[in-house]
Amino acid sequence: MPVIVKDYVWRQTEEQLYISVPLKGAVAAASGVVCTELYVKVNFPPFLFEVFLSAAVDVDRSITKIGNGVILFTLYKQEPAIWESLSLANVSKETMQRLRENAIARLQEKAKDDAQSKAVTKRENEKYSLEIMMKIDEEERKRIDLLKEEERQKASEELEKFKEQQRIEEEQRRVQKEQKRKEEEKRRNALNKSIVSNSLKPSVQERHKIERPVPPTRKSGSIKIQFTPRVFPTALRESRIPEEEEWLQKQAEARRAINTENLDLQDLKEEEKNPEWLKDKGNKLFAAGDYLAAVNALNLAIRLNDKMPILYLNRSACHLKLRNLHKTIEDTSKALELLTPPVPDNAAARLKAYVRRGTAFCELELYVEGLQDYEAALKIDPTNITVKSDAEKIRRLIQGSG
Structure with a gap:
């Protein structure tokens, strides 16, 4: 037994008609949508939604968006006018059955035309793909041949350079060997002359020999060293108690300024242990434009x-x-979780949370989720012109007209 959906929302202009149907868990792949000039149907078991329209709409221009449990219809009226109601009144069963059969027949005909069009397009794409592949293969073959020729020329040039380098190095080794032979011959001649000269006169050390006394051996011993026990980074002789206290205070302030997540709560001042004081401090920093500091205070x-x-x-x-x-998105979701139950006293806070989360969703291009949050905000304050205008802009973006 299908569940008939009745809690849908619709609104209209002279040229367009908007229908929002909530279907929990609906996705594009599993929802059957039928739309003709006078009949709209959505089948998502166990949910069923259908409506017999008061006047005809332009099916070709109409748009259907499905996502996150919501189906949005944007229907264009064939004749601009303001309808008194969305559906026909007092429709007979025969008329309803006839409209359903016409819708199914049109869908079948459209599916047949789409299948034929897809088959023709597929054949054309296959032919085009074959031509492209043949062209790519030919270009690849030419490229490979060109690379082979370039590599062959490069290898020939490198071989010639290697041979030339080998010849130059061989010539250098020959010259160095010749120079080394000549230097060795000069050293042998000089040594022979020195030996002959030294054999004819007494040694200089023998003429100027000096008797030097040998110094005595040092006596053994030990040296005792005592260190001052310290826990502080510096030695006691290099630091004093007031200086150490000042250093510890500066370290705590630095940790507080860099990151409040790793800050030890014992380093906090008395006023910093009060969440209300920190909230007011965060508001002042936010007003001054120092958003990072405001985040640290609120953390x-x-x-x-x-x-x-x-x-x-x-x-x-x-x-x-x-x-x-x-x-x-995380902070606004947590705030909405804490703002329960929804009462008039927290309506303003819930409105801000929905608008900020909807804005974040839209910045991430998740327009359907953003529209849901803006519609939730409008339920809290239907007279808010700004929220209503922004919701309309998001709806146009979803429909592809923005």
Whole structure:
């Protein structure tokens, strides 16, 4: 037994008609959509949606978008006018059956035409692909032949260069060998002359021999060294207690300035242990345009109290300014999770969360998800002109007219 979908939403202009049908779990591959001039049907078991239109629409210009459990119809009216109702009133069963049969017949005819068109296109593509492949093979063969010829010429040139280099090196070795032979001959002649000269006169060391006393051997011993026990990086003689305290304070401030995630809570000042104080500090930094510092302050506040939705909501605004879009989605989702149950007191916060998350989705080109968040925001405040205008822009983008 199919479940008839009745909680759809529709609106119109003089030329266009918009229908939004919520089907939980609907995807494009598994949903059967039928659309003719006077009949629209969506079959997604166990859900069934059908409507017999009050007037005719232009099927060729109409657009259907399916995704994330929502089906959006954009139908163009054949004659511009404002309809009193979406569907025909008091439609007989015979008329309904006739419209259904006409829709099925048109779909079958369209499917047949599409199949023939696809077959013709496939044959043309195969022929074109064959011609392209033949052309590519011919060009590849020419390229390979050219590369072979270039490699052959390159190998011949390298061989000639190698032979020339070998000849030059052989000539250099021959010259060096000749020079070495001549130098060796000169050294032998000089040595022979020196030997003859030294054999005829007494040695210089024998004439000027000096008796030098040998120094005594050093006595053995040991040296004792004592070190001051220290835990601080520097030795005690190089540092003093006030200087060490100042150094430790600067290290804590540096850790606080660089990253609040690794900051030891013992390094916090008294006011920094208050999440409300950190929230106000983050607001001031955000107003001054220092978004990174604002994120650090809110990170520390969330570490102290992770149940305050305003902290996640404010941090999502900082991430949106920094274009950390995935983190924006995470923070707004966490804020909406904490803003339960939905009551009038938290309506403004929930509105901001939906708008910021919808903006992040649109920046990531996830327009269907963004439109869902903007429509959720409009349910909270239907009179918000800005949100309504932005939702309309997103809807036009989804329909391909933006």
